[in-house]
Each structure stands twice: as structure tokens, then as C-alpha cells.
Amino acid sequence: MAEDLFVFKPGEIVKRPYKLLPYASPEWQENATWFQMKARKITDQNTSGRGGTIAAGQQGATFIFIAPQSFAEDVGHTWEEYESMASRLANKVRDAAKMGAEISSLTNSNIDLATIGKSFSSSNFATAASNLTRTAYNSVAGSNIPKIKIDTPLYYSGSQRRQLTVEVDLVAESRETIKRDVLDVVQDLMRYSSPGISSRSTIDFEFPYYFEVKLIPSEGIKYTTAALQAVQPTYGPPWINGYPSHCKLSLVFKDISPLFRKTITHGSIINVIKPTLVIGQTTKNPGVSKQTTSAQKQSSANSAGIQNQQKQRDTGNRR
Numbered sequence: 001m002a003e004d005l006f007v008f009k010p011g012e013i014v015k016r017p018y019k020l021l022p023y024a025s026p027e028w029q030e031n032a033t034w035f036q037m038k039a040r041k042i043t044d045q046n047t048s049g050r051g052g053t054i055a056a057g058q059q060g061a062t063f064i065f066i067a068p069q070s071f072a073e074d075v076g077h078t079w080e081e082y083e084s085m086a087s088r089l090a091n092k093v094r095d096a097a098k099m100g101a102e103i104s105s106l107t108n109s110n111i112d113l114a115t116i117g118k119s120f121s122s123s124n125f126a127t128a129a130s131n132l133t134r135t136a137y138n139s140v141a142g143s144n145i146p147k148i149k150i151d152t153p154l155y156y157s158g159s160q161r162r163q164l165t166v167e168v169d170l171v172a173e174s175r176e177t178i179k180r181d182v183l184d185v186v187q188d189l190m191r192y193s194s195p196g197i198s199s200r201s202t203i204d205f206e207f208p209y210y211f212e213v214k215l216i217p218s219e220g221i222k223y224t225t226a227a228l229q230a231v232q233p234t235y236g237p238p239w240i241n242g243y244p245s246h247c248k249l250s251l252v253f254k255d256i257s258p259l260f261r262k263t264i265t266h267g268s269i270i271n272v273i274k275p276t277l278v279i280g281q282t283t284k285n286p287g288v289s290k291q292t293t294s295a296q297k298q299s300s301a302n303s304a305g306i307q308n309q310q311k312q313r314d315t316g317n318r319r
Contacts, residue, residue, distance in 0.1 A: 008061035033067040042207035051270040072165040159259040172245040193228035224267030
């Protein structure tokens with residue numbers, strides 16, 4: 001299974017640095033801001049609901065980094081000119097006016113069809129065509145440009161999903177933990193962002209993990225369904241036993257949820273079916289609901305059978 005490849009176990013908290021002391025005072029450490037990324041497996045996706053539905057599986061590791069000095073967040077919208085029947089008609093009238101002016105200029109020129117025919121039948125076609133072009137350019141009078149400008153309404157047509165770019169510094173705490181502090185963290189994030197090979201066939205695959213991303217303790221930036229689109233490490237010295245002791249790590253997240261006002265406030269608006277509940281809808285897992293419904297039907301049937309048997313016994317006693 002793909003999970004066997006991860007260094008950090010499901011549910012494990014990976015905090016970098018482990019502690020801020022002696023680099024900061026106890027008061028500053030207590031009030032520090034951290035960037036948290038909690039990985040969770042995607043077992044299935046479907047198109048139901050607004051923006052689709054994710055079936056979530058087991059939780060992966062949780063990575064907590066000291067917040068970098070800056071975050072880059074991208075929120076974009078698309079506004080387009082509205083093409084109405086009136087604007088299309090006005091554009092056709094403008095094109096017709098332009099064509100009429102050009103035809104009028106051509107009619108008043110010294111070029112006729114006989115002249116054009118002679119040029120194409122000439123043995124020296126290149127020279128004849130060049131002379132014809134020069135004559136046409138010099139003889140055709142200029143045409144007036146229609147003073148028509150079509151102004152149409154600008155309307156909202158869509159929004160791009162949010163994108164978050166974060167750059168963090170990973171530094172080894174000691175020679176003994178150099179691999180676990182830097183390289184293992186980077187490569188586990190790469191594994192979480194990548195699909196897994198399925199054992200069922202040569203064409204099936206396992207979905208990558210998604211991330212619940214937020215600042216703590218404030219939750220000023222919050223993505224509850226974020227895809228990790230890019231993991232870009234830049235390793236640096238000193239190199240110890242073949243491992244880097246420093247890394248500038250750039251992470252690019254894209255929100256799986258469509259963008260609405262509520263998305264920014266709550267982190268996501270799509271359905272996420274976890275093993276016990278659906279976020280935002282407080283409904284049970286459909287599989288559990290079906291099992292419960294079947295059990296209830298069976299229980300009702302049993303109760304009905306017992307009641308019928310009781311009625312038959314009561315009827316027999318009265319007889």
C-alpha cells in the first residue's frame with residue numbers, strides 16, 4: 001500500500017522547529033503563529049453537490065511549521081462584455097458600412113475585371129501582379145471609417161479557485177536528526193501530493209491526499225480542502241553524510257472548493273464525507289445510513305410478524 005512509503009505515521013504531528021528556545025523568549029514562543037497542514041486521504045470523488053463531493057479516508061501526518069514572514073494568496077474573478085442581440089446587430093451594421101465604403105472606393109478606381117484577367121494570364125505573372133497591386137493601391141481612394149462604438153455591459157461570469165503559495169525554512173536540529181528534520185519532511189509532502197499505484201490493475205490509481213490548511217491559533221487563513229499542487233525544495237549546505245541541513249521549501253496549494261464569500265470564511269463549501277459525518281451538512285455517511293435503514297426495515301418486519309402472531313393467538317383464545 002502507498003501508506004507504507006510514508007516516513008511519518010498517520011496522525012503523527014511533525015513540528016518544525018521542535019521548539020523556538022533558545023532562539024526566542026518564552027513570551028514570544030507562547031504567542032507565535034504557526035502554519036498547519038493536515039493531510040487526509042481521498043478515497044473517492046464524484047460530481048454530486050456544488051463543486052463535487054470528496055470521500056475522505058484516514059488522516060495522514062500533520063505538519064506544523066513556524067509561520068513564514070509572508071504568504072502569497074491569489075483570488076481572481078472573470079468579468080466579460082455581455083453580447084446581446086442589439087450589440088450584435090449594431091456590429092453588423094458597422095461592418096456593412098465599412099464594406100459599402102470600400103466597394104464605393106473600388107468602383108471609382110481605374111481597375112476593371114479585364115485588367116485583372118490580363119494580369120493572371122500574363123506570361124510574367126509576378127511582374128504583372130506587382131504592377132496591379134501598385135496600381136490598385138494608388139488608384140483606390142481612401143474610405144471613411146465609421147464612427148460607431150458599441151458599449152456593452154460588463155458582467156460577472158466566474159471565479160478562479162483560491163491559490164496559496166507559502167515558503168518555509170527547514171533547518172536540521174542536530175547531526176543525528178538531519179535526515180528526519182529536512183529531507184524526510186520534504187519527501188513525505190511530495191508523497192502526499194502524488195497519486196499511488198493501485199494493486200487492482202495497471203491503469204487504476206489511488207487519489208493524492210488533500211490538506212486542511214490554516215494558521216494557528218488565529219485561523220486567519222483557512223483552507224479545509226486544498227490540493228497540494230507543487231512542492232519545490234531548494235536544498236542548501238552544510239551537507240552532512242550526504243544530507244542537506246537546510247531547505248527553502250515552496251508549497252503551492254489550490255482550493256478544491258469553488259470560490260464564494262462563504263469559502264473564504266469557512267474554508268470550503270463542497271461536501272466532504274468523512275468516516276462518520278459530512279462537513280457542513282451534519283449527515284451520516286451514506287453507507288452507514290443505508291445499513292441503518294436496512295436494519296430498521298428488518299426490525300420493523302420482525303415487529304410486524306410478532307404482532308400478527310399475537311393477534312392470531314388472541315383470536316384463537318376468544319374462540
